[in-house]
Amino acid sequence: MEHGKWRVLLALTLIMFSGFFLASSSASAADVIKLGFIADVSGIGAPFYKSQKAGLDMFIEEINAAGGILGKKLELVVRDAQLKPDVGANMARELILSEKCEFLIGPTSSAVALAVSKVSKEFKKVIFFHTSNAEALTTTNFQPYMFQVVPNTGIEGRGMALVLSKKPYKKYSLIGPDYAYGHDQLDSFTKEMAKRRPDVKILDTVWVKLGESNFSTFIPTLLAKKPEAIYAAFWGGQLSAFIKQAKPYGVFKQAPVSSLYDLDMLRATGLDMPEGLTGYARAPFYAIDTPQMKAFVKKYHEKFKEWPADWAIMAYDGMTALTQAIKEAKSAESEQVVKVLGGLKFNSLRGERYIRPVDHMANVGIYAGVTAKSPEHKHFLIMKDVKEVPAEEVWLSVEEVKKLQAEQK
Numbered sequence: 001m002e003h004g005k006w007r008v009l010l011a012l013t014l015i016m017f018s019g020f021f022l023a024s025s026s027a028s029a030a031d032v033i034k035l036g037f038i039a040d041v042s043g044i045g046a047p048f049y050k051s052q053k054a055g056l057d058m059f060i061e062e063i064n065a066a067g068g069i070l071g072k073k074l075e076l077v078v079r080d081a082q083l084k085p086d087v088g089a090n091m092a093r094e095l096i097l098s099e100k101c102e103f104l105i106g107p108t109s110s111a112v113a114l115a116v117s118k119v120s121k122e123f124k125k126v127i128f129f130h131t132s133n134a135e136a137l138t139t140t141n142f143q144p145y146m147f148q149v150v151p152n153t154g155i156e157g158r159g160m161a162l163v164l165s166k167k168p169y170k171k172y173s174l175i176g177p178d179y180a181y182g183h184d185q186l187d188s189f190t191k192e193m194a195k196r197r198p199d200v201k202i203l204d205t206v207w208v209k210l211g212e213s214n215f216s217t218f219i220p221t222l223l224a225k226k227p228e229a230i231y232a233a234f235w236g237g238q239l240s241a242f243i244k245q246a247k248p249y250g251v252f253k254q255a256p257v258s259s260l261y262d263l264d265m266l267r268a269t270g271l272d273m274p275e276g277l278t279g280y281a282r283a284p285f286y287a288i289d290t291p292q293m294k295a296f297v298k299k300y301h302e303k304f305k306e307w308p309a310d311w312a313i314m315a316y317d318g319m320t321a322l323t324q325a326i327k328e329a330k331s332a333e334s335e336q337v338v339k340v341l342g343g344l345k346f347n348s349l350r351g352e353r354y355i356r357p358v359d360h361m362a363n364v365g366i367y368a369g370v371t372a373k374s375p376e377h378k379h380f381l382i383m384k385d386v387k388e389v390p391a392e393e394v395w396l397s398v399e400e401v402k403k404l405q406a407e408q409k
Helices: 003-030 044-066 085-097 110-123 153-164 180-196 218-223 235-251 262-274 291-304 310-329 334-341 397-403
Strands: 032-039 074-079 103-105 126-129 146-150 171-177 201-208 229-232 278-281 345-348 351-354 366-372 377-391
Touching: 032 044, 032 085, 032 351, 044 074, 044 153, 044 235, 044 262, 074 085, 085 110, 085 351, 103 110, 103 310, 103 366, 110 126, 110 146, 126 310, 126 334, 146 201, 153 180, 153 229, 153 366, 153 377, 171 218, 180 201, 180 218, 218 235, 218 345, 235 262, 235 310, 262 310, 262 377, 278 377, 310 334, 310 345
Parallel strands: 032 074, 032 103, 103 126, 126 146, 171 201, 171 229
Antiparallel strands: 278 366, 345 351, 366 377
């Protein structure tokens, strides 16, 4: 009989403790907003990931120290997409289903982003893109749970066509990676240049596999038709490898090369980077004169002992927009937050910005300038005479966007 009583008491005690732990666990989960970051951690995406993660960590640390959002702390969960669309899609599903992430953060690769965006739509979870920037994300593949705080490939291609249309060059050769990013950007560049300078000829377009690092067979082809200028749609390590290998071939004596000269690429290329090349960046810390940027750069440099790359800045801006949307929705649920995304105004490091309702594209343009040495940065070049090309000057009109969106299958 005594043994029976003890067994009953033990069972009741276990039930009480189980209930306590379940309640504690539920309370703990309710106090956290989980963010799933589908990152391209490995391969050529590694330098980008380092900067992206630093920007995200810094934002989350600041917000949590100030009490969080709606009384909830932010928690980042990272998965590696390995620059592979199928892997990225699987990671996104895992983050939503297993990790219970309410919001997603996009990858580096546009190909991965297009796959991940479908998962975001399927599960109705908000995702923001801060590095991957295929224009298709906002047009033929648009879905309302996404928003973009990086200038898309159309803004970049048309923006550089605007900049270079003011140069005297009439003969261009193009080169880029053979996937969505490269095709979108070079197509936008070609069409915009034709509008602004009908006298300009595109002599040739050379396509290279993403990740290719040996350009010995591609550079002679690029130069064969004797271009006066070259536009390259490469990025990161692939662009750095191309620049370093182009010099022995005399490329820069024959034709200046224009491309995406972001901080990580300039650091990786170092003093091998030629001076006097016209290029652009997405968020160059040294050229954006806002109080927010100055405070961010100071804090970032003190924390990480290096200057913030474009990727850190845009990741930080994406978090600024997301948390602003959560506050305005007064909810940490994607289905409520999505209702306030279109037309959202937020105070980014790049200044006051808004998200256009028709395509959830933030009005972020490119920053074009000319490569030059700087006394403050002795081991790498930056760009001087930097001017912003506002998004409103080169993004697709609302009518054009709606027409492309209507073509979705």
